[in-house]
Amino acid sequence: MADKRLIRISDDALARALGADKLAAAYEKKGCEVHRTSSWGMQWLEPLVEIDGIGWGPATLEDVDDILAGNGDEICIGPIAAHPFIARQQRLTFARAGKTRPTSMEDYAATGGWTGLNRARQIGSEAILAEVTQSGLRGRGGAGFPAGIKWQTVARAAGPQKYIVCNADEGDSATFADRMVMEGDPFLLIEGMAIAGAAVGADQGYIYVRSEYPDAIRKLNEALQKCRDTIAPFRCEVRVGAGAYVCGEETSLLNSLEGKRGEVRAKPPLPALEGAFGKPTVVNNVLTLAAIPHILTEGGASLYEKLGIERSKGTMPIQLAGNIKHGGLFETAFGISLGELVNDIGGGTDSGRPVKAVQVGGPLGAYLHPDQFDIPFDYEAYTKADALIGHGGITVFDDTADMGAMARFAMEFCAAESCGKCTPCRIGSVRGVEIIDRIRAGGRTPDEIERAPQMHNAPRHGRSAGDEIGLLTDLCETMKFGSLCALGGFTPYPVMSALKNWPEDFTGKAAAETEAAE
Amino acid sequence: MSSKSEKIGEIIAEHHGREGPLLPILHDVQEEFGCVDAESEGLIAKGLNLSRADVHGVVSFYHDFTAEPEQRPVVQICRAEACKARGVEAIMEQARAAAGDRVKLHTVYCLGLCSVGPNARVGDTLHARLDGPALAKVIENA
Ligand SMILES: Cc1cc2nc3c(=O)[nH]c(=O)nc-3n(C[C@H](O)[C@H](O)[C@H](O)COP(=O)(O)O)c2cc1C
Ligand code: SF4
Ligand code: FES
Numbered sequence: 001m002a003d004k005r006l007i008r009i010s011d012d013a014l015a016r017a018l019g020a021d022k023l024a025a026a027y028e029k030k031g032c033e034v035h036r037t038s039s040w041g042m043q044w045l046e047p048l049v050e051i052d053g054i055g056w057g058p059a060t061l062e063d064v065d066d067i068l069a070g071n072g073d074e075i076c077i078g079p080i081a082a083h084p085f086i087a088r089q090q091r092l093t094f095a096r097a098g099k100t101r102p103t104s105m106e107d108y109a110a111t112g113g114w115t116g117l118n119r120a121r122q123i124g125s126e127a128i129l130a131e132v133t134q135s136g137l138r139g140r141g142g143a144g145f146p147a148g149i150k151w152q153t154v155a156r157a158a159g160p161q162k163y164i165v166c167n168a169d170e171g172d173s174a175t176f177a178d179r180m181v182m183e184g185d186p187f188l189l190i191e192g193m194a195i196a197g198a199a200v201g202a203d204q205g206y207i208y209v210r211s212e213y214p215d216a217i218r219k220l221n222e223a224l225q226k227c228r229d230t231i232a233p234f235r236c237e238v239r240v241g242a243g244a245y246v247c248g249e250e251t252s253l254l255n256s257l258e259g260k261r262g263e264v265r266a267k268p269p270l271p272a273l274e275g276a277f278g279k280p281t282v283v284n285n286v287l288t289l290a291a292i293p294h295i296l297t298e299g300g301a302s303l304y305e306k307l308g309i310e311r312s313k314g315t316m317p318i319q320l321a322g323n324i325k326h327g328g329l330f331e332t333a334f335g336i337s338l339g340e341l342v343n344d345i346g347g348g349t350d351s352g353r354p355v356k357a358v359q360v361g362g363p364l365g366a367y368l369h370p371d372q373f374d375i376p377f378d379y380e381a382y383t384k385a386d387a388l389i390g391h392g393g394i395t396v397f398d399d400t401a402d403m404g405a406m407a408r409f410a411m412e413f414c415a416a417e418s419c420g421k422c423t424p425c426r427i428g429s430v431r432g433v434e435i436i437d438r439i440r441a442g443g444r445t446p447d448e449i450e451r452a453p454q455m456h457n458a459p460r461h462g463r464s465a466g467d468e469i470g471l472l473t474d475l476c477e478t479m480k481f482g483s484l485c486a487l488g489g490f491t492p493y494p495v496m497s498a499l500k501n502w503p504e505d506f507t508g509k510a511a512a513e514t515e516a517a518e
Numbered sequence: 519m520s521s522k523s524e525k526i527g528e529i530i531a532e533h534h535g536r537e538g539p540l541l542p543i544l545h546d547v548q549e550e551f552g553c554v555d556a557e558s559e560g561l562i563a564k565g566l567n568l569s570r571a572d573v574h575g576v577v578s579f580y581h582d583f584t585a586e587p588e589q590r591p592v593v594q595i596c597r598a599e600a601c602k603a604r605g606v607e608a609i610m611e612q613a614r615a616a617a618g619d620r621v622k623l624h625t626v627y628c629l630g631l632c633s634v635g636p637n638a639r640v641g642d643t644l645h646a647r648l649d650g651p652a653l654a655k656v657i658e659n660a
Contacts, residue, residue, distance in 0.1 A: 013630045017644035043633045173598035176630040211582055212629055214642040239538070240545060243581035245627065259540030261579040277537060320633060327633025350604070359599055363627075384622075393632070395600045406599070411629065413598075466532035 004033065008050040011036035011102070012183050013215040014176070018058065026064045038184025040098030042085050044350075045077065050098075054082040054242045077275035085336045085345065086283035089255035090307070091331045092294045092315050093287060096185050098354040103222045105230075108187040114230060116293030116300070128199040129155055131301040132292065136313030141248075141285030142361070142486070143168050144312075144379045147292075150282060153272040154200040157280035162202035163348045165257065165276055165283045167492055168209040168216070168247035172362025174393030180329060183207065185290070186223035190236060195296055196282050197234040205236035206276070208253050211243055220499045245363075245417040249485050250283040252419060253284040263419045264485045277460030285391070287317055308334035309401075312378045322359075322395035323349045328387040332377075339373030342396055353398040357406075357501070361390025363413050364490035366497035367403060386493065404505040407498040414491040425488025432475055432495065439468045439506050465507055469499070523561050525550060532564035540566065540576060544583055552587030590622040591660040594639040595653070598627040602633035609636060609650040616654035623657070 007027045009020050024034045027049075040048065045057030049067055055077045056067045064070035080098065091097065092329055102302050107115070120128050133148025154162060166189065170178040174354035181189055191484045193205045209217050220238050228235075239257055241247050247256045251265035275281025291314065295301050304314040312334035318341060325347030342348070342358055349355055357367045366387035368375070375381055382389050397406075411432035418425045438444050443464040450458040463471075476492035483489040499506060529546045533539040543562060547554050554562075554577045563570040577583045595613060597606055617623050631637045634646040638656050645656050 013644055014646065017631055017637065017646035018634065078540070170630065171628060174600045175628075178633060179630040212626065212639075239541065242541060242583060243626075244579065250626070256541065257538050259538040259576065261575050263579075322600040322632065324633065363599060366529060393600075395603050395632070397603045401603065406602070409599070409602070419625075463655045470613045 003029065005051055007032045007034045008037050008098075008211065009034060010039040010098070010184075012039035012046075012180065013213070014043055015039055015046040015048070016215070016271075018046050019060065020060060022366050022480070023047050023049065023059055023064065026061055027068075030064070030068065032068075035101055037100060038085075038097050038102050039180060039329075040080060040086060041094065041180065042080075042083065042326070045330035050078070050080060052078050053081065054499075055083070070430060074224065084331070085326055085328070088345065090315050090330050090333055092304070093181065093188070093290050093317055094185075094331045095294070095328060096188070097180070097329070100185070102184050102186060103220055103226065105187070105226050108185075112297070113293075114191060116296035117191050117194050117198075117231070119298065120296045125155060125199050125201065128195065129298065132295060135301040135304040135312070136287065136308070137291055137295060137304065138292070138312070138379065139285055140287035140316070140391065141250075142388070144315070144389070147284060147288055150272055150284070151199050152184075153270070154202070154280045154282050157273050159280055161204075161277075161279045162200055163276040163279055164196045164202045164205040164236075165250075165254065165280040166193055166205065166207040166215075166282055166286060167283055168207050168255055168286045169245075169252060169253060170210060170213070170391070171245040171248045172312070172364075172391050172393050174359070174395040175319050175362060175391045176321075177317040177319050177329060177392065179213055179216055180317075181286050181290045182207075182213070183219050185222050186216075187218075187227060187292050188293055189222065189286055190223060190227060190231060191365070192292035193236055194231040194234040195292050195354050196284070196289060199218060200280070200282055202280075202282065203233050203235060204237050205234060206257060207245070207256055208235065208239050208241060208242040210247075244419075245413075246419045249419075251485065253484075254281070258298055261419075263421050264487075268485065286304075287391075291315075309376065309378055310313045310334075310380060312380070314390070316377065316392050318377070319391075319393045319395060320346045320396075323351055323398045324394075324396040325350045334377050336377045338368060338375050338377070340392060341377070342373065346394075346396065349396055349398040350479070351398045351400075353400065355396055356399040356401050357397040357403060357498075359395040359406075359494065361388040362393050363410060364486055364493060365390050365393075366493040367406065367501060368497070369501040387491065388490070390455055402505055403498040403502040404436065404440055404507075407495045407506070410431055410491050410494040410498075411436060414487060418487060419451055419485075422482070422484045422488060423483075424482040428475055428479045428488065428493060432472065432479075432491075434476065435468055435472045436495075436506070437463050438463070439472065442507070443468055443500065469506070472499070472510060519551045522551070522557065526558055526561045527565065528584045530562065534565075540573070544577060544580075548583050553584045555585055574588075588622055590620060591623050591640070592622045593617070593660050594624045594629075595655050596627065596631075596637045596639075597625050598632075598637060600628070600632035601637060601656040604637035609648070609653055612650040613653050613657060616657040621657050621660050
């Protein structure tokens, strides 16, 4: 007999990578009605099967019958919404996560969708700008610039044509919140962009999505098709990146959008005044724009402003990744400590070994030591600790991690992704890799040319690992202060924090030999 | 007129009216021919009234565009920080052995599945929570 119960399984790319499609097909074959929803964000439990609010995960094809029969106790987590990982969160941007079908206009409208846009249209530009400013919302893409101020600049700029550009290039390792919004709640992002359009007087939007996210591209296109009339006269289009990390930097992104090499532009002019195609442009991250519809509901701005601490207002969708037991999306008000995130919520490492290091803020973020676990999630607190929140990604490493190798990788990544415009980054990153290799090899002896009798001024004593460390420190200073953008400018953070906290990982000779053999 | 220039002409015509048409065109050409070679660059330059150097500069900037088609199946493996923290480097040896000369292994930095790595991508299909044998199997099936 066919089973008529409603089964909910996420169609998020992560769930799909772990077999969610096959599970859904198996339930359909049994005659069940299957809804493909967004993901709750408890990624260690994906694929998660939900029946009447109860969850089973991670589920495999072998579990299909057991779950239907109400068994499968080993993988049953009980009521999903009451799970501590969910219950402890304060979800505003991810309020719909796990609950709606991503591209269903019906589900979106039934869960408060378009209320922000409708109200925004009633109250008009000045009032929208005032509320966004009041909310204290800061850019979630990394720099933390106040959204309200950026919008005001664009609104006051003269010109008949302005643009809203959504930065969906999400290239940082350990980040996936943008992806989850685009795949799980695409109308939310589009609504945020339409509100931005109404605020600054822009009727054209572009969403620049990295090519590594085919599911997000597909769902955004589907959603845009469906809501075209709802957002009119605002129009919006998806543009696909081409595999360059640096195109997440806003001016590089604009060049790319215009069909140029993704080289970083010098500022000024600010993109707010001369952005896409030389016109005034709002460039905001996905999470910044996705926070807008909530802020624009009645009383939303003051509620947002009351959350968080100091100058970090509202909530941040934090992404727990790497070697962590409970990885996934955790949205909460600013102020939570790193230790609470990693140990209490994340459950420590997935391997069960001690935590050695935590990188916050993606490839340009510092490696923090467990001694620093009381640091509160706050833009300024991180800046003070020579670290950054960035896009809110957290990567946990256990005690097997080789931090010398990670520092080397930071330089290697910078070299691979540098746009090439400025010297400290383009050349410094390559030299950085070499210096780290030499530190790990214990320094270097004078080479053939230096030993030649004609080379009167060349040093005869080679360089010790300590000398090389001095060089690395010097190089990092140059990159930090001499680079045009944060790719070259922030790569010193992971490098120097690794060196400072785990110097022993730089001086092991054996480690150097394995690297060199690659 | 060769069929290639005809096809590229169609692609250009499709995107010509858009703002910033070059990247969408390059994506379509790469998809259609598996590369953007010198001949295509010339045709696109002519179609958009750009210099050939302009187009070549753009093509060569982006990792997604290649000058020659890849004949072998390609498996992308994420080797960014979060996947390193979950042990991708330790299974690369097995991956290389499974790939041999038949499969091209391509390093990428982040597929957005950073809590369930190591991860790989073949075409638009993603694979997560891989260990050595599972990754080898993905490669063998590529
Ligand atoms: C190398 C580099 C990469 C960046 N990558 C991204 C990215 O992937 N997504 C993003 O939103 N911002 C990224 N940024 C930050 C943007 O330049 C910019 O600050 C942001 O898009 C502004 O939007 P927001 O104010 O909403 O954060 C990057 C910056 C740099 C220097
Ligand atoms: S720091 Fe690097 S990525 Fe940034 S502008 Fe300079 S060369 Fe380009
Ligand atoms: S770091 Fe590998 S998927 Fe993000």
